[in-house]
Amino acid sequence: xxxxxxxxxxxxxxxxxxxxxxxxxxxxxxxxxxxxxxxxxxxxxxxxxxxxxxxxxxxxxxxxxxxxxxxxxxxxxxxxxxxxxxxxxxxxxxxxxxxxxxxxxxxxxxxxxxxxxxxxxxxxxxxxxxxxxxxxxxxxxxxxxxxxxxxxxxxxxxxxxxxxxxxxxxxxxxxxxxxxxxxxxxxxxxxxxxxxxxxxxxxxxxxxxxxxxxxxxxxxxxxxxxxxxxxxxxxxxxxxxxxxxxxxxxxxxxxxxxxxxxxxxxxxxxxxxxxxxxxxxxxxxxxxxxxxxxxxxxxxxxxxxxxxxxxxxxxxxxxxxxxxxxxxxxxxxxxxxxxxxxxxxxxxxxxxxxxxxxxxxxxxxxxxxxxxxxxxxxxxxxxxxxxxxxxxxxxxxxxxxxxxxxxxxxxxxxxxxxxx
Numbered sequence: 001x002x003x004x005x006x007x008x009x010x011x012x013x014x015x016x017x018x019x020x021x022x023x024x025x026x027x028x029x030x031x032x033x034x035x036x037x038x039x040x041x042x043x044x045x046x047x048x049x050x051x052x053x054x055x056x057x058x059x060x061x062x063x064x065x066x067x068x069x070x071x072x073x074x075x076x077x078x079x080x081x082x083x084x085x086x087x088x089x090x091x092x093x094x095x096x097x098x099x100x101x102x103x104x105x106x107x108x109x110x111x112x113x114x115x116x117x118x119x120x121x122x123x124x125x126x127x128x129x130x131x132x133x134x135x136x137x138x139x140x141x142x143x144x145x146x147x148x149x150x151x152x153x154x155x156x157x158x159x160x161x162x163x164x165x166x167x168x169x170x171x172x173x174x175x176x177x178x179x180x181x182x183x184x185x186x187x188x189x190x191x192x193x194x195x196x197x198x199x200x201x202x203x204x205x206x207x208x209x210x211x212x213x214x215x216x217x218x219x220x221x222x223x224x225x226x227x228x229x230x231x232x233x234x235x236x237x238x239x240x241x242x243x244x245x246x247x248x249x250x251x252x253x254x255x256x257x258x259x260x261x262x263x264x265x266x267x268x269x270x271x272x273x274x275x276x277x278x279x280x281x282x283x284x285x286x287x288x289x290x291x292x293x294x295x296x297x298x299x300x301x302x303x304x305x306x307x308x309x310x311x312x313x314x315x316x317x318x319x320x321x322x323x324x325x326x327x328x329x330x331x332x333x334x335x336x337x338x339x340x341x342x343x344x345x346x347x348x349x350x351x352x353x354x355x356x357x358x359x360x361x362x363x364x365x366x367x368x369x370x371x372x373x374x375x376x377x378x379x380x381x382x383x384x385x386x387x388x389x390x391x392x393x394x395x396x397x398x399x400x401x402x403x404x405x406x407x408x409x410x411x412x413x414x415x416x417x418x419x420x
Contacts, residue, residue, distance in 0.1 A: 039302020078319020143231030240347030241324025
């Protein structure tokens with residue numbers, strides 16, 4: 001909102017300094033600072049209110065060290081994260097931008113699903129929370145909305161690189177016998193279902209190509225592949241973040257690392273110079289997502305202040321489902337969803353560890369009986385962070401090492417842009 005206000009002041013009154021709000025970097029910095037202030041200052045008050053209302057986490061007995069001491073710790077702290085994302089975004093972003101609107105809807109939608117789950121657990125005293133099928137329906141719903149908007153909305157477009165003419169050829173300094181084409185993009189943006197695929201020289205994949213072989217004009221029905229893919233990504237990443245939120249600080253810190261990478265990718269995708277240098281798609285108006293991601297990073301880091309070991313508050317499903325959904329929708333918006341298995345490798349491994357544990361248990365139960373299956377599990381406990389707790393690692397050490405792995409995966413994600 002402030003963007004439009006200062007834009008008006010600049011145009012109508014030539015107000016000194018108002019033009020600085022035109023810069024994404026400036027507004028992103030303000031969003032980050034505001035998000036941190038909301039998380040750190042107002043977060044403390046929210047935690048106090050939650051504690052006063054005795055909205056505490058009920059901890060199941062899993063035989064983990066220090067587990068019983070966490071019983072009664074305030075939960076539903078994800079409300080702090082959501083507030084610290086939405087308020088700065090509304091203040092400093094172009095709220096009429098289709099990408100910003102969709103990110104805000106996704107945040108509230110998935111945060112609402114998580115809030116219902118936490119509400120049932122805390123106030124209805126039902127440890128199971130919201131039934132899994134309702135969570136899935138909610139995730140499918142937002143995935144369907146996101147997929148349809150990205151496919152049908154006229155503002156969701158890209159500009160393709162065009163072949164340079166002879167007048168556009170530039171001479172490389174110091175080597176006159178070699179020529180370099182100047183980067184140029186088509187004047188008219190196009191609707192397309194292209195996305196970035198890692199490790200391939202021609203790094204753009206069109207979802208329509210999966211069905212183009214069926215008939216001459218079948219590529220235009222690529223949404224049949226694209227929309228289910230969006231639903232899958234949203235459900236997988238939001239559940240991955242939810243599973244990762246099992247020990248103090250892990251989900252918030254890992255998400256902040258992922259957020260930094262996505263923010264940088266959004267910035268370069270919305271800039272013709274950087275997009276050309278990295279040989280990635282130029283996506284008009286996607287740079288505005290940097291403001292949203294700055295607020296997201298500030299919210300995660302600010303929440304980590306209270307959520308690091310020993311946690312003063314848990315984010316609950318209110319926060320974990322929201323941050324997972326944000327990461328998924330954001331990656332799809334900048335057409336980098338196929339980089340998620342690398343960038344969100346921590347979430348992926350946590351998800352896979354649970355799946356493998358269940359599959360292996362059922363296999364051993366069928367093969368050698370229940371008693372054998374219970375005593376011969378693949379992991380001592382799933383998800384993976386609980387396995388390491390069972391082995392004897394302190395949770396703060398586990399979290400720090402997962403952070404290091406997350407940073408390594410973040411660097412690898414950048415490397416894939418040039419490693420083809």
